[in-house]
Amino acid sequence: MAIWLLARSRTIIQRLPKMMPCFGVLYHSSSSFHYSASPSSSFLMSHGPRRLTSGTTPFFFFFSRPESTKAHTQLEQLYTSEDDDDQAIDFPGGKVAYTCEMRFISESAEKRVPCYRVLDDNGELVSHSNHVQVSKEMGVKMYTNMVTLQIMDSVFYELQRQGRISFYVTSMGEEAVNIASAAALSAHDVILPQYREPGVLLWRGFTLEDFANQLMGNKADFGKGRQMPIHYGSNSLNYFTVSSPIATQLPQAAGVAYSLKMDAKNACAVTYFGDGSTSEGDFHAALNFAAVMEAPVIFFCRNNGWAISTPVQEQFRSDGIVVKGQGYGIRGIRVDGNDALAVYSAVHTAREMAITESRPILIEALTYRAGHHSTSDDSTKYRPIHEIEYWKMTRNPVNRFKKWVEKNGWWEDKDEVELRSSVKKQLLEAIRVAEKTEKPSVEEIFNDVYDQLPSNLEEQERLLRQAIHNHPEDYPSDVPSRRHFPPISVPEEYAEDIFSVSSNCSPSANGWRERDSY
């Protein structure tokens, strides 16, 4: 029997050359993404400010939605142009017109949904661009944060290479996505991250010391050494702890947003995810629920082209992510993720709509994972080096934004030198201190499994301490201890038996049932 399920028609040999043009050569071709210097961004203007729904957005003069996708127009035509007007069916959700034509809706629009941008690759404002104004203070802060994130990534990555931390993930190539989106939000907005958005945390005030402590898993880490590196989190900064299984944060974000709405908070939930994550059922459940519950949540997709070694063409056959919003009744926009101003403007506007109209918004940022997936990956094995180089150099989001702040006269070479050296110095010092800081103490194994330490865990902890006490040679020396348990003291001759009895009674076996006294 033929296996047709999910079968891919190409072999590796056929596939590699096909993969190459996917991103690298794009810029020479006109067949797919239009990233090149064509002034096509004026699409916003040329199509005029039509609106999809009656919900309007009175708060920004500059705002006009690029809703005029081909798919949309096609759908409209399909249902309006040749319909038999007096023949319509009243159906839950609204009137549906009849048509005598048997026409299947196309699987895709003729043209891909365009990508909103403000700055071209040289950091010049494209003509007719409409965007949210950015002050000098804001612009400089965005730029310095992007640079800080860059330096953080290169230093921490190196740290992992030296074996001083077990794992690291960089955000290289996605600095604009990280920082500009964070800059457009309020500190009250609740973030549910994936793992490639540490810049949001940086923007909100997580210090280099905080990052270093988490990576080292020392006692100063807010996570008490429980989570693997890059799984940062901060309650006070409204940033949920990173969760390893991908996409679980998406339905949770809809839940958080619902709760914000119930509390009538002037805030929304914002959740980040990669293109790969949209294949999980959680993505689809999240969008559907958010739409139905009218939850103020921004779904921010970093479409960086790759999910580890899986390119987007192997992940889905739709025109990226943005079109999926419509399927669930969610408004969306596609934005150039390497254009900090475009990201800033889109998120700023999305936030206002989400909160004032109480609705979810989907943002798809086209960007590129310029680094390896993680320190466990070597991406040159599955993607061409020239593709990586192209995105690292020509389409570098930090360089592009730098040109813009420089042109504004906000930034000079000497600021650059100063910034880089001071961040580096501060970072190295943070690492030095974090590495020397004590590891979490023994009780941190047991704390927080439950709200209150239950008796069985108390018992385990006691036994563990006893074992460490009796056999220090079997245990690591770097286990500090804060909680004080009186040692079990028994007369020598009974020791063996009493330990045995208690072991019979104890329902919780574990690796360190230490009742031996030899």
Next chain:
Amino acid sequence: MTVREALNSALDEEMSADHKVFLMGEEVGEYQGAYKISKGLLEKYGPERVLDTPITEAGFTGIGVGAAYYGLRPVVEFMTFNFSMQVLSGQQSCFAIDHIINSAAKSNYMSAGQISVPIVFRGPNGAAAGVGAQHSQCYAAWYASCPGLKVLSPYSSEDARGLLKAAIRDPDPVVFLENELLYGESFPVSDEALDSSFCLPIGKAKIEREGKDVTITAFSKMVGYALKAAEILSKEGINAEVINLRSIRPLDRSTINASVRKTNRLVTVEEGFPQHGVGAEICTSVIEESFGYLDAPVERVAGADVPMPYAANLERLAVPQVEDIVRAAKRACYRSVPMAAAA
């Protein structure tokens, strides 16, 4: 032969022997699997039989189950991060657990034997190193508690070859729990085990080391630890018998009980959580069938009853170590009898 090569050769041979066998999962084709277990298979069998999937565990598990309903023999791989970093198999299989438990395990029964589900779910399981709570969990007890599933867990290269072949040939759904840290380990393999017809029986444990003083049961990576512990114990005059369970469900109760009847002492070892764990089941079996033979309380060595912490020092304390097994065995051997009398 490394465990990786053993698994790869078993897949290769079974795919070549039966055209209905196919492999699917995240990155199994082009990338040859996160751990290179499927190395060379895409080239040899083509993209119709080595399928890269989108990241939808529940999706491709369901698709695999459907394909098995309809006569194919899918091997579903739950991936991990690349190279030697992260164990995600358990976590991913949890995304897909509804299909595994409610569809794969029960369909044969619910359809009165009309729909069998010859499928294998495989991938690394249990704790790796430095990857925290969500990447370090043993699912042996979870799946082993479910009737309709068979649960295998290889230790050596011979186990890996023989058991994977058995799993693929088996008409029932099999959960096949590998261990990331063992993939690169080499074990001698007999000529017999190298033969393409080689296969191990499901439900049979293997006595890795004979002994008379205490029985130590273990599976997967912990077999190696138990053997090391036995080595240390032998220097102190304790002759431990080490049983490699190989099959968690069905559990080879007779081999375990026969051993305990000989040694009169039992230590169970596993990485998973203690409550309702594999050790708990073994302990019950021995209490039920060989209570009169026990000369000491059963010792269970298991992971700590907490989610896995990341910090290296805490992680070290949360998973069983060779020393824990040694001390547990000593306790079992040096105890006076009967225990209760001491109260």
